[in-house]
Amino acid sequence: MTDRIPPISVWAELDTQARRELLRRPAQSADAEITARVRDILRQVREEGDRALLRLTAQYDRVQLDSPLLSREQVETQAAQVDRTVRRAIDSAQRNIHAFHAAQQPQPVSVDTAPGVRCELRWAPIRTVGLYVPGGSAVLPSTVLMLGVPAALAGCERTVLCSPPDAQGMLSPAVCYAALKVGVTDVVRLGGAQAVAALAYGTASVPRADKIFGPGNAYVTAAKTLASAEAGGPAIDMPAGPSELLVVADASAQAAWAAADLLSQAEHGPDSQVVLVSPERRVLEAVRRELARQLATLPRQDTAARALARSRLILTASLDEAVQVADEYAPEHLSLQVTDPQALSGRIRAGSVFAGHLTPEAGGDYATGTNHVLPTYGAARAFSSLGLADFYRRYTVQTVTAAGLEALAPTVTALAREEGLEAHARAAEVRLNHIPGENA
Numbered sequence: 169m170t171d172r173i174p175p176i177s178v179w180a181e182l183d184t185q186a187r188r189e190l191l192r193r194p195a196q197s198a199d200a201e202i203t204a205r206v207r208d209i210l211r212q213v214r215e216e217g218d219r220a221l222l223r224l225t226a227q228y229d230r231v232q233l234d235s236p237l238l239s240r241e242q243v244e245t246q247a248a249q250v251d252r253t254v255r256r257a258i259d260s261a262q263r264n265i266h267a268f269h270a271a272q273q274p275q276p277v278s279v280d281t282a283p284g285v286r287c288e289l290r291w292a293p294i295r296t297v298g299l300y301v302p303g304g305s306a307v308l309p310s311t312v313l314m315l316g317v318p319a320a321l322a323g324c325e326r327t328v329l330c331s332p333p334d335a336q337g338m339l340s341p342a343v344c345y346a347a348l349k350v351g352v353t354d355v356v357r358l359g360g361a362q363a364v365a366a367l368a369y370g371t372a373s374v375p376r377a378d379k380i381f382g383p384g385n386a387y388v389t390a391a392k393t394l395a396s397a398e399a400g401g402p403a404i405d406m407p408a409g410p411s412e413l414l415v416v417a418d419a420s421a422q423a424a425w426a427a428a429d430l431l432s433q434a435e436h437g438p439d440s441q442v443v444l445v446s447p448e449r450r451v452l453e454a455v456r457r458e459l460a461r462q463l464a465t466l467p468r469q470d471t472a473a474r475a476l477a478r479s480r481l482i483l484t485a486s487l488d489e490a491v492q493v494a495d496e497y498a499p500e501h502l503s504l505q506v507t508d509p510q511a512l513s514g515r516i517r518a519g520s521v522f523a524g525h526l527t528p529e530a531g532g533d534y535a536t537g538t539n540h541v542l543p544t545y546g547a548a549r550a551f552s553s554l555g556l557a558d559f560y561r562r563y564t565v566q567t568v569t570a571a572g573l574e575a576l577a578p579t580v581t582a583l584a585r586e587e588g589l590e591a592h593a594r595a596a597e598v599r600l601n602h603i604p605g606e607n608a
Contacts, residue, residue, distance in 0.1 A: 172473050173459050176452050176481045179493060191497050193412065193545055194439050194478045199390075206361045206390040213365035218373050224362040229304075231337045236366065236373045238339065238355040246344035258309055258346050261535040265317045268537030272556035273321075284572020288565040293323040297559060298367030298377030298402070299352070300392075301343060302384050303332035303359055305437065305471065309346040314539050314554065315381050316350025322559035327352045328375050330367060332359025360384075364391035368402050376402075381554070383408035383541055386439060405558055406551045409544040411436040413529055414499035416490050416512065417446040417455070421505040422525060426451075427458035429503050429522075429529045430479070431472055438474035443497060445482045445490045452481050491515050498548040501529050519548045570603045 177190055212220040221236050238246075250258075277289035299315040302308055312329065319327045329352045331339050339357055347355055356374055358366055364384075368391075370376025380392055380402050389409035396404045413433040415426050430442040446452050459476065466472055484490040487506070494502065495516045502518035509523035519542030522529050533540045543551035568576060577596045584592035 172463070173456055173476050174479060174481065176449065176456070176483050179482055179484045179489065190480060190482070191443075191493075193410070194441055202386050202390050203394070206387055206394060209361040210365045210368070210391060210394060213362055213371070214369050217369075217371035221358060221362055221366055221371060221374070224360075225333065225358060228360055228362070229332055231333050231335060233333065233337050233357065236356050236358050236371075238344075238357055242338075243344045243347060243355050246338060246341045247348050249341040250345040254309075254342055255345060257535075258313070258342065258349060261310065262313050262317060262346075262349055264535050264537035265313050265539070266321070269318045269321055269539070269556045274557050274560060274562070282572060282575060284569035285576055286567045288567075289562060290565060291557075291560045291562050293325070293560055294378050294403075295324065296326040296328065296375055296378050297324045298364075298380040298382075299327055299329045300363060300367070300380060300382030300384055300388060301329060301331040302382070302388070303334075303339070303343075305468075307340040307342055309340070309342040310534050310540065311382060312343055312346035312352070313350060314541050316347065316352055318539070318554070318556045318559050319381075320351050321556055324559055326354065326375060328354040328356060328367060328377055330356045330358045330363035330374075332363075333357035361387045361391035364388060364395060368395035368398075379403040379405070379559075381405045381541065381558070383411075383544075385410055385437065389544075405541065405554055406543045407545050407547045408541055408554075410439040410441070411501075412441045412443075412499050412544055413501040413503060414443040414445065414494050414497055414518075415503040415505055416487075416494050416516070417444060417448065417451050418487055418506040419448050419451065420507045420525070421446070421448075421451050421455075423451065423454035423458045424462075425525060425528075426455045426503075426505055427462055429505075430455070430459060431462055431466060431476075432528070432530050432533075433501065434472040434475035434479065435466065435468040436471075436475070438471055440475040441478060441480075442475065443480040443482065443499070445480075445484060445493050447484045447486050447490055449483055452483055456481060494518075498546045500542045500544045500548065501532070503527070503529055517548050519543050519551075519553050573599055573603065 222233055226232050274291045280286050297319050301311045329347055366374040367377040367380050389407055392404045395401045411433045417426055433440055434442050444455055498517040500519045503522045504512050505525055513521045513523050520532055532538050539554040541554035577600055580596040581593040
């Protein structure tokens with residue numbers, strides 16, 4: 169089965185263009201076509217609201233709905249069906265995620281920048297947030313927790329969860345149980361770009377969100393990006409698209425463990441990408457054999473095989489060069505299966521780092537406590553992993569006393585007139601003329 173896995177690429181033998189192509193994400197190859205289709209979906213929902221949502225759901229999910237919404241009773245009925253073992257796992261994961269995110273509470277700032285001039289930084293929860301939970305080929309209650317826990321901690325007034333319906337037009341019991349666990353206010357059975365459109369514009373059934381969170385396929389990512397670029401459009405968390413993992417391995421790496429981690433991301437979807445970078449040809453060859461061996465018994469073998477067809481096994485001249493390749497790729501997930509992972513963890517830009525041989529990437533997907541909503545497509549060069557602060561908006565407050573204004577006004581007026589903005593200067597001066605004789 170190794171014929172389903174690409175051969176080893178030798179970094180030193182590639183020119184600049186070949187290296188760039190080697191690190192190109194699969195989902196980016198169809199950008200123009202995806203963008204055109206998503207623009208049309210956004211237009212339909214913007215113009216037709218619920219009618220478009222029901223039509224698009226029938227078209228893409230092959231299910232006829234009478235309403236996009238699930239009632240509270242329907243959610244509770246579904247949640248009651250959750251197996252006890254799964255319920256305990258969701259409860260345990262929720263506790264860990266809550267503990268890590270509760271420690272991230274943003275703090276207000278108050279500074280007197282000059283006598284009589286006070287500047288403050290304050291935080292307020294975003295009022296209505298849209299939580300997109302991928303579905304379709306896999307049920308993801310873990311993503312409900314990753315989005316719902318920080319939304320609840322921040323105190324968002326309304327949380328609108330969207331996830332694709334199954335063949336019966338329902339959401340899974342596990343997703344419904346997790347939604348109740350984190351206090352979701354509205355549960356909507358919509359997926360894909362049409363779900364993002366519903367959250368972006370609002371319809372008779374679906375509340376409009378101020379900010380949209382959550383990962384998804386290339387269509388979901390395109391919809392978030394396009395909707396957020398429109399005038400008055402919603403904010404979004406980040407470009408969180410198809411899953412990706414890059415493993416840096418040295419001679420100490422265990423081939424079976426590295427292969428298992430790579431497959432754990434490859435099974436997410438055919439547009440996922442996994443990369444192994446190592447200065448050790450022996451390790452690369454061993455992992456390639458392990459990938460084939462483990463793939464043969466994987467239940468989601470076809471999905472993983474399609475992702476592996478565009479995987480990358482890269483041989484570098486040294487560990488330092490492997491670090492450079494990984495940093496250029498800027499992966500969503502970075503696994504450091506090396507002797508000294510802490511020495512490398514700060515040198516490579518990534519959404520989340522899994523340090524050491526005993527740290528499976530799957531741990532972060534579910535239950536270590538960190539968030540699994542992470543930047544993809546190389547966006548980790550500038551974007552951060554999802555955290556509690558993303559569910560707040562920050563704003564500033566300034567308060568100036570009479571004494572503060574007298575001291576501040578010359579600076580304001582001089583800079584305003586230098587910039588040719590006379591009204592700005594007069595806004596300060598007019599107040600100087602009415603300050604009481606005794607400074608406040």
